[in-house]
Amino acid sequence: MNKKQKIVATIGIIFIVIVLIIWQAQGGETLTKTQVLIDKTTDLDRMLGVENKQYVDRYVLGILPSGTGSVYEILSASTLSGFVVVLSGVLIYLFRNKKKETK
Amino acid sequence: MKKTLSIFAVIMIFTAAIFSQGFKVKATGEQTFNFADERGRNQATFFSTTPLEDITGLSNEVKGSVTFSVSDVKTLKGKISVPVSSIKTGIDMRDGHMRSPAWLNAESFPEISFEIKKVNDVKSVADNKITVKVIGDFTLHGVTKEVVADATLTFLDESEQTKMRAPGDLLGVQAKFNVKLSDYGVNNKIVGQKVAENIEVSVNIVGNNAK
Numbered sequence: 001m002n003k004k005q006k007i008v009a010t011i012g013i014i015f016i017v018i019v020l021i022i023w024q025a026q027g028g029e030t031l032t033k034t035q036v037l038i039d040k041t042t043d044l045d046r047m048l049g050v051e052n053k054q055y056v057d058r059y060v061l062g063i064l065p066s067g068t069g070s071v072y073e074i075l076s077a078s079t080l081s082g083f084v085v086v087l088s089g090v091l092i093y094l095f096r097n098k099k100k101e102t103k
Numbered sequence: 104m105k106k107t108l109s110i111f112a113v114i115m116i117f118t119a120a121i122f123s124q125g126f127k128v129k130a131t132g133e134q135t136f137n138f139a140d141e142r143g144r145n146q147a148t149f150f151s152t153t154p155l156e157d158i159t160g161l162s163n164e165v166k167g168s169v170t171f172s173v174s175d176v177k178t179l180k181g182k183i184s185v186p187v188s189s190i191k192t193g194i195d196m197r198d199g200h201m202r203s204p205a206w207l208n209a210e211s212f213p214e215i216s217f218e219i220k221k222v223n224d225v226k227s228v229a230d231n232k233i234t235v236k237v238i239g240d241f242t243l244h245g246v247t248k249e250v251v252a253d254a255t256l257t258f259l260d261e262s263e264q265t266k267m268r269a270p271g272d273l274l275g276v277q278a279k280f281n282v283k284l285s286d287y288g289v290n291n292k293i294v295g296q297k298v299a300e301n302i303e304v305s306v307n308i309v310g311n312n313a314k
Contacts, residue, residue: 030156035193037159044268045144048275049232049257050307052144055161055191067196 004095012088016081023061023077032062032076125174126258127230128272135170136274136310138183144268145308147185147215149282151299158298160201164189165308169219169274176233176256177222183306184216206289212245217306220249231258237278241304243287252306254278271313279305 001009023029035055045052059072067073138145143163151158162185169181187209192198202209221238228234233256241250257275259265265273283301284290 031194031197033193034195035191037161037193040144044264045275045307045309047257047264048259048273048309049255050275050277050309052146052307053148053159053161054143054163055193066194069195073194073196 001092002095005092008088008091008095012084015084019061019077019080019084023063026060029060029062031064031066032073033058033060033066034070034072036060124177124225124227124233125172126176126233126256128173128258129260130173130258130272130312133170133172133178134272134312135168136312137168138276138308138310139166140269140309147183147304147306147308149190150303150305153297153299156297158192158197160190160192162186162189162191165306167216168310169276173258176225176235179222179235179237180219182216182218183308184214187213187215207244212243214242216240216242217250217252218242228255231260232256241280241282243282244289246287248286250280250282252278252280268309269311269313271311274310274312276306276308276310279303 034057036058037053038056039051040054041051061075061077063077065074065076065079145163145165147162147165149160151160165183165185167181167183169179169183171179187202187207190198190201190207192201201207204210217239219237219239222235223238224234224236226234235254235256237252237254238249239252240247255275255277259273259275261270261272265271281301281303284298285300
């Protein structure tokens with residue numbers, strides 16, 4: 001591995017580690033979510049013995065994509081990591097070829 | 104003689120407290136509570152847990168009403184329903200799967216409902232709070248089966264605080280029961296076995312009796 005290839009591999013690994021840390025920090029969800037449940041129970045609700053939860057728009061990165069309807073649904077820890085692996089692979093290959101041509 | 108009467112009176116009060124089957128509130132007679140809430144605070148949820156994922160389905164479009172005599176909760180009758188199209192799970196694609204003909208089939212069976220048939224095991228927790236077992240017909244996916252729900256009913260007399268939610272007295276209902284999907288012809292394997300066979304259904308609703 002030459003210097004450029006090592007830089008690409010290192011950046012790729014760091015990016016994947018960051019994505020995995022973000023995924024874990026957001027709860028380690030299986031599927032990417034575009035809405036999450038929020039507790040909106042009021043004092044009056046508690047007096048009435050009921051709870052009130054509502055779905056609100058919030059993005060949570062999952063390990064797997066939740067759909068194909070939008071970019072947000074497609075994005076996930078696995079798709080981002082996979083994209084980085086492919087991109088890094090292509091760049092490492094290209095840098096290897098350039099090195100051979102210069103010889 | 105006086106002592107005997109006192110003991111009798113105490114026993115009568117104690118017995119009445121134990122077997123009390125109604126609320127001790129200002130309202131009297133038969134009351135009807137409507138659960139329509141334009142702000143979507145009334146809700147019905149289902150919860151599915153599997154090793155792969157926990158799913159909470161939520162509808163904020165609960166409608167229906169109940170009628171009962173304040174002094175006797177055993178007279179409770181009514182129906183609560185939820186449009187299938189209103190259930191959200193936090194993932195649009197999954198919501199689409201859930202409403203599709205392969206699953207809940209929202210087009211053919213647009214409504215999930217619970218119709219109260221009988222009330223048992225009435226226990227007074229406080230003057231305005233009662234726990235009961237509600238026996239009713241639960242309809243899902245066009246199939247109706249009898250289920251038993253554990254419910255807590257809380258009655259609040261009208262006050263400045265309750266008026267902020269709705270006019271009239273308020274009745275809070277929290278109820279839970281379990282449903283086996285295959286009993287209702289719903290195949291949980293359609294969505295990649297991500298849904299449990301047994302799901303917990305719960306209802307958190309507040310109704311008012313203003314006419």
